Amino acid sequence: MAGRGGLGRPRRAGTAAGGDRGAAWPVGHDPVSAPQAPLRFAGYAAIFDKRDSGGDVIRQGAFARSLTQRAERGERLPLYWQHRPDRRIGWIDAAIEDHRGLRVTGTIDASAGLPARALVTRAVNGLSFGYRVTAGHATPDGRELHAVDILEVSLVSRPMQPSARVHLAG
Template sequence: MTANLTKTGHAPLRFAGYAAIFGKRDSGGDTILPGAFRASLDHRLTEGLRLPLLWQHRPEQQIGWIDVVGEDARGLRVVASVTATDSAAARALNDGAVDGLSFGYRVKQGRALPDGRELHDLDIMEVSLVTRPMQPLARVHYVENAGADAA
């Protein structure tokens, strides 16, 4: 049996968490409604487009891929693989120093409110591991380092 190895020869670091939480206002004043990602996720699935995992929203620092993404009652749940296993991001995640999640998007449909926005339809472009997420509840909940057993 062969392990799924990265370019560095290590098994990827995997994690699960929520990149977005429904119905909770973030620090920028946005509230995401359930179903806001549905059309974008359906389009990506149909077109075979994977979501990149970035470090701090930096396109030049892609650290992996989103393996599973979907909406549930709480928000946008993701399972990701960090393939840049020798990166500072991987070390910070594995050590528990960073556990924030965020996402890059375009608003397709929303509504301005006196104190922010209500977001109805979003085109998601990427998910990022971040130090300080706009939505404080968007966090990594579980980290599995498959490489720890192989070492």
């Protein structure tokens, strides 16, 4: 990802995000510099009853037990960059099942660098999650998941569920 869209290269002051020197930002303003404070975000890590690109369908209630157990143990869900456990970039502050899916809110660390810039510039806006299946069954088209143990949420370039998206929150 570092080579696309200029995210991995420093940009000269006064150059717009697309590299067009005719559309300058105010002097001293770099739209893709690392945020100085943690970023708050919200979005859906999972969408219920829609088949993902791997053939899985998550059913409503699939996260309930895992989320309750984590809360009872006082465990926070980590936020990873592209499912890489060596790149924890923040934490999930709340994860709630609603009628649509698993809605999450969280914080990206100010020190996250590229992932934070990618979210700010909307170069990356997908969410995904890591899990273990605890109840489900195979179907002709994939799997139906009735209960999962959620392990992490990730900011990703290409979510398995195309509707699993994230946005900055106030």
